[in-house]
Amino acid sequence: MEGIPVISTHCLITKNKIIKDGQIIFEHPGTAGSFLDIVYSHLEIHYPKFYKMDNLCKLGILAAGVLLHGTQHEKKYKDNETGLILSNSHGSLDVDVKYAKTIQAGASPSLFVYTLPNIVIGEISIRYHFKGENAFFVFKDFDGNFMAEYVMNLFENNLIKNCICGWVDYFEEDYRAVLFLSELNNQENTLIFNADNLNKLNQMDYG
Amino acid sequence: MYKLKEQVIERLNLKDLKPADIGDDQPLFVEGLGLDSIDALELIVLLQQEYNIKLSNAEDGPTVFQSIRTIASYITANSTEKVST
Numbered sequence: 310m311e312g313i314p315v316i317s318t319h320c321l322i323t324k325n326k327i328i329k330d331g332q333i334i335f336e337h338p339g340t341a342g343s344f345l346d347i348v349y350s351h352l353e354i355h356y357p358k359f360y361k362m363d364n365l366c367k368l369g370i371l372a373a374g375v376l377l378h379g380t381q382h383e384k385k386y387k388d389n390e391t392g393l394i395l396s397n398s399h400g401s402l403d404v405d406v407k408y409a410k411t412i413q414a415g416a417s418p419s420l421f422v423y424t425l426p427n428i429v430i431g432e433i434s435i436r437y438h439f440k441g442e443n444a445f446f447v448f449k450d451f452d453g454n455f456m457a458e459y460v461m462n463l464f465e466n467n468l469i470k471n472c473i474c475g476w477v478d479y480f481e482e483d484y485r486a487v488l489f490l491s492e493l494n495n496q497e498n499t500l501i502f503n504a505d506n507l508n509k510l511n512q513m514d515y516g
Numbered sequence: 517m518y519k520l521k522e523q524v525i526e527r528l529n530l531k532d533l534k535p536a537d538i539g540d541d542q543p544l545f546v547e548g549l550g551l552d553s554i555d556a557l558e559l560i561v562l563l564q565q566e567y568n569i570k571l572s573n574a575e576d577g578p579t580v581f582q583s584i585r586t587i588a589s590y591i592t593a594n595s596t597e598k599v600s601t
Contacts, residue, residue, distance in 0.1 A: 346531075357550070360531040415565050418557035419528070 312493030314464050314502035319475075319510055320375045322348070322368065323485040327375055328515050334375075341482045345371060352378075356436060363404040363423035365479040366432040369395070372477060372486035373433045380490065382471075383437070392469035393430050393443040394460055397478035400426040400447050429477055442468050451476045451487065453507030460491060460502070476511065487511050517588050524584070527562045528555050540585045548583075556581060563587075567595045 321328040325344050327335040337347050345367045349359050352374055359367060377383075382391075401424050408420040422428065427445035434443065442463050446455070456474055463469045475488040489510070491502040500506055521535035528551065538549065545551045551559075559581055563569040569591060571577060580590045 357530075357532055360529045415561050417561065419554050422554055 310464050310467065310493065312495045313499075314461065314472075314491050315494040315499040316502050316506060316510070317471075317490045317492045317494070317499075318376060318380060319487070319489045320372060321485075321487050321513075321515070322372050322375065323487075326515060329375055329378075331513070333515060341479070341484050345484075358432075361419060362432060363401070363407075363420070363428075364484070365397075365401060365403060365426065365477065366423060366429045368479050368484055368486050369429035369433050369477045370436055372475075372488045373437065373473065376473065376488045376490055377437070382490070386471055388438050388440040390470040391437075391439045391441045392460065392463050392472035392474070393433060393439055393441065394446075394456065394463075394472060394474040395427075395430060395444075395477050396446040396448050396451065396456065397426060397476055398447065398449055399478055399480040401428070403480045433473075451508075451511045453511060454504040457502065457504040457507055464491075464493070517584050520588055520591070521584055523562060523566060524559070524587075527558055538584060541583045544581055544583060559587070563591070567591050569594045 318330055320330070325337055325339065326333055327348065335348065335351060337344060337351075339347060342364060345364060348371050349367070352371065354370070354374055356370070359370060362370065404420055404423045408417065408424050411417040411420060426447065430443045430445055433439065444459070448455070460472045460474050463472065471490065471492040473488055473490055475486070477486045477488070478484065487510070489502070489507060517540055518535050521538050524530070524538070525533055525535065530549070542548050545556070556577060560571050560577075563571060571580065580586055
């Protein structure tokens with residue numbers, strides 16, 4: 310492992326706000342679903358498949374877009390050097406409920422394909438060409454201790470050179486994405502990637 | 517075929533498109549509209565629900581779903597409902 314894992318950048322999307330590295334960068338009223346579509350337009354992502362995704366994947370794609378914006382990530386790393394470790398509490402329940410409602414009239418294939426929470430990892434990986442280590446966990450709450458230990462293990466075993474990790478959760482009108490980009494760094498005055506910092510950043514309240 | 521285009525847009529969540537954006541003979545898959553295999557399944561469900569047509573032979577799929585016009589022709593040939601143009 311060359312360098313110490315640090316938190317290079319982090320972002321939060323929740324309650325009609327986008328916060329990047331502690332600064333509110335976008336705010337717009339509206340329902341959860343409409344907010345995601347507005348953010349998509351605002352970020353000018355140009356990814357036609359976006360509208361076909363379920364809301365969990367939309368949230369994940371947008372959060373990854375916000376997180377990686379301006380990082381030169383694509384130029385710095387090979388496809389297999391980025392880890393993607395996510396978690397949430399509702400799994401894919403939001404789309405599970407919608408899919409269940411379609412079964413009687415004729416099950417919808419396009420909803421069915423999203424009835425697993427780790428599909429959000431697949432969608433982010435397709436969008437950004439990631440082919441590295443990945444895993445999705447379902448917890449009651451964000452667990453910075455588990456996340457730090459799991460990701461550190463990947464770094465220590467030289468399986469990754471950077472990692473996007475965090476929480477992407479969506480159910481009905483409740484949504485919250487907190488993503489961290491962890492990279493190896495030798496510079497001082499950087500935010501160390503550890504459980505305390507993950508938990509602190511996750512708990513920050515932006516009103 | 518306008519109605520069919522509306523149904524395809526609605527069913528496949530092609531929110532960036534309007535019926536006028538889809539040519540009658542424009543290929544729907546790969547180099548055309550860029551639809552994928554899941555979209556093909558969704559189109560099969562659309563035929564069942566909206567026109568009560570079951571695609572009996574899966575091998576017919578590529579021919580039937582080649583364009584809006586080929587879908588419309590298939591509906592016309594297999595349904596009592598007419599496709600408005």
